[in-house]
Amino acid sequence: MPEVLSKPSAESTLLELDERLKGRPKICSDCGLCGSSLRPLMAQSCTFVQNHVAEVELRLHGRTRQPGDELLFGIYREMYAARIPKPPSNAQWTGIVTTLGAKLLEQGLVEGVLTTRAVPGTRFAPQPFLARTPEEVRASAGNKPCISPGLSLLDEAQALGLKRLAFIGTGCQVQMLRALEPRLDFTKLYVIGIPCSDNVAYPDQLRFLKIISRSPATIVHQEFMQDFRLWMRHEDGKVEKVNFVDFPMDKIGDIFPPSCLACFDYPNALADLTIGYMGAPFGWQWLMVRTTLGAELFNLIKPDLEFTPLTVGGNRREGVSRYVGMLAKKPGRPPALIRKFVAFLQRWKGAKGLEFARSIIEMKLLRNLQYLRQNFPTHEGKIVPYHVYEALEPYAPAYRQAFGREMEEEKRKGE
Ligand SMILES: Cc1cc2nc3c(=O)[nH]c(=O)nc-3n(C[C@H](O)[C@H](O)[C@H](O)COP(=O)(O)OP(=O)(O)OC[C@H]3O[C@@H](n4cnc5c(N)ncnc54)[C@H](O)[C@@H]3O)c2cc1C
Ligand code: SF4
Ligand code: SF4
Structure with a gap:
């Protein structure tokens, strides 16, 4: 097996993809596992070595997927379109994810929330972060649309002796976490999943915005919207919109890492609760309650939500x-x-x-x-x-x- 490099996560996400993944298998999303003491479990846990979807579904649900929507969305009990009526200003959509993470800490249901904030001095470079207070979770709102080694902080959570943890992350991170779960020493592990379309390394994200936007330095928020356009909000509040079909792919080149091109878990199907937007009417968020813990999470956030029918x-x-x-x-x-x-x-x-x-x-x-x-x-x-x-x-x-x-x-x- 090739040597696997472990780097401090704060700096590693600023590196070019090749340098960052040096010594790793060719298909690697830098989920963080190989930058932690769990690295010896990589061969058994990495979804790009061997996927464990059926096995994990049997463990979580006692069954695998039924024909129909489950084949695409993963196993779910309930599905909703909802939003927080007055969203926090730093939220990606209406802030359901971080509001829920903060509530888990407020109510003492967990001792820590593994989330992703921005590397200080950047808007979009991800830095995995173990939040211990509700304020810290809320401060981590908003997408950092770049691959991020979230699982690297499992070490910190275990070293602190935390027994009840919430993890917020993308599908690949959740796939590895679920494969590892039986070997981890948590008595409660809530898994809040965000869907993930495609992701890039941070330097590629900067290059992409330079090509696409009239003012890349002032972008504070971006999202690939259901109207087939990329929306970029600038510091002055103005929203710049670019059609997907107008992306100059010849200039952008192959920016997606092999992992995102070999990833089969867009809807984060192994989470307890998935919170995204793409199945909901425009402006609303899309929630899929998958497990008993997912139902517990949903009931915790429900009083903060308003609902609309799915369409x-x-x-x-x-x-x-x-x-x-x-x-x-x-x-x-x-x-x-x-x-x-x-x-x-x-x-x-x-x-x-x-x-x-x-x-x-x-x-x-x-x-x-x-x-x-x-x-x-x-x-x-x-x-x-x-x-x-x-x-x-x-x-x-x-x-x-x-x-x-x-x-x-x-x-x-x-x-
Ligand atoms: C790269 C990427 C692609 C996405 N693509 C889609 C999509 O195609 N369809 C869809 O429905 N949803 C997608 N999402 C999820 C969506 O954009 C929102 O993050 C989600 O709906 C939650 O919104 P919110 O307002 O509740 O989150 P907030 O309350 O603002 O919280 C956002 C949470 O996302 C976490 N986060 C931010 N960046 C990362 C990262 N790089 N890695 C891991 N966790 C991170 C933060 O820790 C924070 O807890 C994507 C997210 C990311 C990061
Ligand atoms: S994706 Fe994660 S588990 Fe797989 S090789 Fe990369 S860091 Fe290791
Ligand atoms: S597209 Fe898949 S592999 Fe890439 S970051 Fe998202 S969940 Fe991970």
């Missing part, structure tokens, strides 16, 4: 099938007029609400399956979880036509 709009099938065809072609940027038309169609005709969430999860599964097949063909049987092939089954004909091979061939080999 479904449009039909994703045709668009996602077209996407399969696009995956097989060389990426290129259409002329400006066509891009304008595509952006218009996406906004007005595109899938909405839960159908939007289904479509972007499917597209990520398809893109990543293809990425693995092209770049790490021997890893497919270990990294791709069982549910992916069944979830993508409706696109098998489009896949066959685009790539001249079967979508499910790896699964069939194992049968």
Whole structure:
């Protein structure tokens, strides 16, 4: 096994990706495990070595996923669209995640909350942080849209003798945490998951904003919105919006780490409670209660929330099938007029609400399956979880036509 470097997390997230992951396996999201004393457990715990989705689902739920939405969203008991009516000003959306983390500490349900604040002097460089007070959790609100070694602080939590902990993190971090959980010494571990589309190393994030924005230095908040645009809010309160189809991919290049291109857990399916936005109507947050602990978390935050019905709009099938065809072609940027038309169609005709969430999860599964097949063909049987092939089954004909091979061939080999 290659030597694994451990670096202090505060500085490591400022490094270029290559330098940061030096000595690591080629597919690594720097989840933090290998920067901790748990490193010897990497081979058994890393989802990019061997995924443990079915095993963890059996442990958490006593079953694996049923056909339908669970194949895409993961196992859930209840699903809501909700928001905090008066959100804290530093929140990414309405601050449900950090308000919940703060409440856990206020009510003495946990002794610490593992969260991610910004490296001092930066807006978006992530620094994993073990918060011990509600104020510290609230201060960590807002996305730092970069890969972050959150699990590195499990050492600190264990050294302090904490027995009741809440962890807030992305899908890959949660996958490793769940695989490790039976070996950890916590009596209570609440896992609050945020969905995660794609992520980048911090220097790549800075480069991306420089290319995309008219004023990268003044951006205080950014989000990839359901209207197929990136919204960037500046210090003066103005919001700059750029259509996804207008991103100059030739200039941006391959900024996503191999881990995010080999990741099959967009909705953070192994969390107790997932809190995102993409399945909710515009302006609302999307909550999936998954476990008994998730129900406990939800009941704790419920009095702070207002609710709206979940909605479904449009039909994703045709668009996602077209996407399969696009995956097989060389990426290129259409002329400006066509891009304008595509952006218009996406906004007005595109899938909405839960159908939007289904479509972007499917597209990520398809893109990543293809990425693995092209770049790490021997890893497919270990990294791709069982549910992916069944979830993508409706696109098998489009896949066959685009790539001249079967979508499910790896699964069939194992049968
Ligand atoms: C890289 C990234 C991509 C995302 N993509 C999607 C998406 O496609 N669809 C979707 O529905 N939701 C996505 N989310 C989640 C979403 O943007 C919000 O974070 C979530 O809805 C919570 O909002 P909030 O206002 O309740 O959070 P807040 O109360 O503002 O709290 C945000 C929490 O996020 C944590 N956090 C911030 N940055 C990181 C990081 N880099 N790694 C780990 N934890 C971090 C902080 O610790 C904090 O606790 C993404 C988040 C990140 C970090
Ligand atoms: S993703 Fe995490 S567990 Fe896997 S190699 Fe990287 S740091 Fe280690
Ligand atoms: S896309 Fe997946 S691998 Fe990348 S940071 Fe998000 S959860 Fe982790």
